[in-house]
Structures are given as C-alpha cells and as structure tokens.
Amino acid sequence: MKTTSTTKTFYAIAATATLVTMALPAQADTWRGWNIHPPGYPNTVALEAFAKNVTERTEGRITAQVYNNGVLGDQPDAIEQTRSGVLNFANFNMGPMGPIVPETNVLSLPFIFSSVEHMHEVMDGEIGQQFAEALAEKNLVALSWFDSGERSLYNTKRPIHTPEDVQGLKIRVMNNDLYVDMIEALGGNATPMAYGEVYQSLKTGVLDGAENNYPSFQSSNHYEAAEYYSLTEHLIIPECLCIARASWEALSAEDQEIVREEAIKASAMQRELWVEGSEASRQVVLDAGVQVNEVEDKAAFQQLMGPVYAGFIEANPDLESLVNAIRNSN
Structure with a gap:
C-alpha cells in the first residue's frame, strides 16, 4: 500500500487554524490525550510516539501523556472536552463527529471511498483541507489523518x-x-x-x-x-489526530512547528502499523475459528x-x- 506524501497539505491545514488568532508565548504545560484503543493497537502506538516525541523535542515545555481505553470518557464526551480545552489532543474517528461538524458526515456515506488508498489521497489533498477547516471552526485542529481500514x-x-x-x-x-x-x-x-x-x-x-x-x-x-x-x-472512515484549538493557539510558532511535524510522522507510522496490525488481527480471528x-x-x-x-x-x-x-x- 502506498503512503501519500502529506507534508505540504498538512502544513496548509495547520496554517488555516492559525489564521484565527496569533499564537501566544509557550509556557510549560501538561497535555492529556484521549484514545479509545488499548495498548499495542496501531493508533495507540502512534499516539504514544507522538506524545513522547513532542515532550522530548519541546524540552519539557509540553509534557504529553496518552490515556488509553477511553478512560477519560466515550468519544462524544471526549470531543466536547477537547473542544473546550479540558483535553489537549485526541485521536477521533470521523463517524461520531457528524453531530458537531456536519461536513464530516460526508465521510460516513457508505462506499464513498473505493479503497483505503483512495481515502488517503482525498484526505491528504485539498478536499481533506476542507474538512480540517470545518473542524477548526469547532475548535479542533486536525494536524494529520489516521487510517481505520475498511x-x-x-x-x-x-x-x-x-x-x-x-x-x-x-x-x-x-x-x-x-x-x-x-x-x-x-x-x-x-x-x-x-x-x-x-x-x-x-x-x-x-x-x-x-x-x-x-x-x-x-x-x-x-x-x-x-x-x-x-x-x-x-x-472507510478516516480519523484525525486533533489538537484543542486553545492548546494549539497557546503554543509558540516554534512549538507549533514541532507538534505539526510529529503529528505528520505519527500519521505515517499509524498507517504502516495499521496494515501490519490488520493482517495480524485477521490471522488471530481465523485461528479462533x-x-x-x-x-x-x-x-x-x-x-x-x-x-x-x-x-x-x-x-x-x-x-x-x-x-x-x-x-x-x-
């Protein structure tokens, strides 16, 4: 499966979110990240790498931690907590996002994508930026798109x-x-x-x-x-690595750059792990009968x-x- 180059588009997506206001000076901050999946799941591994790398590269200006298994609430609750800045970042499926961001309902239309590769091409391009802009209006900054298979x-x-x-x-x-x-x-x-x-x-x-x-x-x-x-x-529903807009706008330009870069890296990692994890999971369920x-x-x-x-x-x-x-x- 090919991985589309996303850097230019994601830079544009993040830039859209920053047009609303100028970034404030960075301060030491503890970031809490929501994740519905268990340890070892492709999304979890990528999110934890994102949190680790952001913490290291910002030299402690951000200390990010992922909370797995939905322990901070179900997705509808977590969406509201992230929009309000109570949570700082999250991996959200676009399915339950529809009531908040109506544009994302388009992504939930059955058979709207012909393949996973088609979904990647759409979300990594100009159409994906339109969805990012819609999310930003609801206080969610989508910095990269994850896979969730078929x-x-x-x-x-x-x-x-x-x-x-x-x-x-x-x-x-x-x-x-x-x-x-x-x-x-x-x-x-x-x-x-x-x-x-x-x-x-x-x-x-x-x-x-x-x-x-x-x-x-x-x-x-x-x-x-x-x-x-x-x-x-x-x-075939994409997922986002989303940052609370309040958290994003509180970052310095330098730290925004770091967070953006690590979000894009996390996406590439998640997509690669997804292919491997899907095949491994398929074999487990086949072996179970x-x-x-x-x-x-x-x-x-x-x-x-x-x-x-x-x-x-x-x-x-x-x-x-x-x-x-x-x-x-x-």
Missing part, C-alpha cells in the same frame, strides 16, 4: 453474502443517523450503542452483530461472541444506498458538491 459486518447468526442476509439482524452502529439509515436500507435493525457495551450485548443476544475493522473486531474480543465476519467493506467470507457482489449493497445518499443531499444541499468531489476524485 469496516465490515459481523454477527452471531450467519455469513452475509447478499443484502437479504442482513434482514432482521440487530446490528450495533456508531451514534450517527447515517449508519442507522445504512443498516435499515439493508433490512437490518440498527442499534446505536457505546462501544464498551457491545461485547456483552453480543453475548446475551441483545445484539446479533456489529460492524468494524479487523483490529477492532479482534482487540475488543468481539470475535469470541460473533463467529461470522463478512467483508462488506461498506465504510471465525468464518470469514468475501462478498462477491458488493454492487448489490451499493445499489441499496441510493436512498441514503438522496436523503443526505436533500437534508444537506450545501454538501452535495463535496460529495461529488470525492466520488469524482477516484
């Missing part, structure tokens, strides 16, 4: 080969109406639920299934409860998304050009 459906009942196989299944989704619409378009029953509640809900039958990527399916132990993993690859199946006719799933796109554009006419720009960029 999300696929898994469940306790049966392999999914066609949309008909989804009918009647109770599927957990992230808290975003687009995901509810997506599952309902396939005939399933969408259930928004906190990530930490999914394992027990699968075990007890409250849920029949959920959707996620290989590393999350494995690290959450959901594979112990759901024996069918079907490669629908319906969502999970039945993994390819979906030969993804077009059948894509065709059912027409009403989802139509409803989204009707509700967000100002975002139609952004949707078209992504779809035409491949």
